Amino acid sequence: xxxxxxxxxxxxxxxxxxxxxxxxxxxxxxxxxxxxxxxxxxxxxxxxxxxxxxxxxxxxxxxxxxxxxxxxxxxxxxxxxxxxxxxxxxxxxxxxxxxxxxxxxxxxxxxxxxxxxxxxxxxxxxxxxxxxxxxxxxxxxxxxxxxxxxxxxxxxxxxxxxxxxxxxxxxxxxxxxxxxxxxxxxxxxxxxxxxxxxx
Numbered sequence: 230x231x232x233x234x235x236x237x238x239x240x241x242x243x244x245x246x247x248x249x250x251x252x253x254x255x256x257x258x259x260x261x262x263x264x265x266x267x268x269x270x271x272x273x274x275x276x277x278x279x280x281x282x283x284x285x286x287x288x289x290x291x292x293x294x295x296x297x298x299x300x301x302x303x304x305x306x307x308x309x310x311x312x313x314x315x316x317x318x319x320x321x322x323x324x325x326x327x328x329x330x331x332x333x334x335x336x337x338x339x340x341x342x343x344x345x346x347x348x349x350x351x352x353x354x355x356x357x358x359x360x361x362x363x364x365x366x367x368x369x370x371x372x373x374x375x376x377x378x379x380x381x382x383x384x385x386x387x388x389x390x391x392x393x394x395x396x397x398x399x400x401x402x403x404x405x406x407x408x409x410x411x412x413x414x415x416x417x418x419x420x421x422x423x424x425x426x427x428x
Contacts, residue, residue, distance in 0.1 A: 253305055254372055257296055258359040260317050261379070262352055264289060264324065269348040271328045272341055278334035279344050281327045283390025286348075288320045290383035293376045300373030343395040347386050350407045354379060354414060361418045371417040378410040 268285050271277030277285070295316060299309035334341050358375050361367030367375070385406055389399035 253310055254300070254369060255359060255362045257305070257310065257313055257317075258355055258362055258372070260314075261289070261292065261296075262355045262359060264292075264317065264320055265348055265351045265355060267321075267324050267328075269345055269352065271324070272334060272345045272348065273336050275334050275336045276328040278332050278393060279338070279340045279390045279395060280393035281332060281334070282344050282348065283387045283393075285320070285324055285327065286383045286390070287387035288323060289351075290380045290387060292316055292320060293380035293383060296376040297373045297380060300369045300376070303369050305369065340390075340394045343397075343400045344386070344390055347382075347395075347400065347403050347407070350404075351379065351382065351386075354382075354407065354410055357411075357414050357418070361414070366418040368422050371422065375410070375414055375417060378406075378413055382406050382410060 264285075268277065268282050268289075272279070272282050292313065295309075295313050299305050299313060336342075336345070358367065358372060358379075362372060382403065385399075385403050386395075389395045389403060
């Protein structure tokens, strides 16, 4: 009887672990989407200037790198998730501070429009990653690889807007990186690897 109970416990633990993974990693990626959405809303409302959004994109790049490093071994430990959550919380506070300081942006300026477009693309890419986590088409290692790409894009946006202005040439370079990332997301989601089968 005891052997049967242990076998049932093992079966249910094994069956639930992919869902538990999806919840944890999905939560992290969803938080990325939420933070990027707040940056975009701040740009659109004029609460954030282009330069402030660039500073925040630097912070988002750091978070994406942390996620990449945490998931490169195929696992997201509770300690790693906790560290990422603390950094996400600090970034959330920073977004709030910059949205409510004395600096304002012009949402109709060409530079702000360019940054808004780039941040919206970040939201779209992160949403596609999150969908892959939820439906199992992305493994944890693939999510880590994709977060590395997101970190590169965020860094490029941070550099471009550091002086408070995003030029047409800078935006073209960012869009090229985003296009490559989009293709990579597609390949990773359709390469026949499956999160639930890789557990």
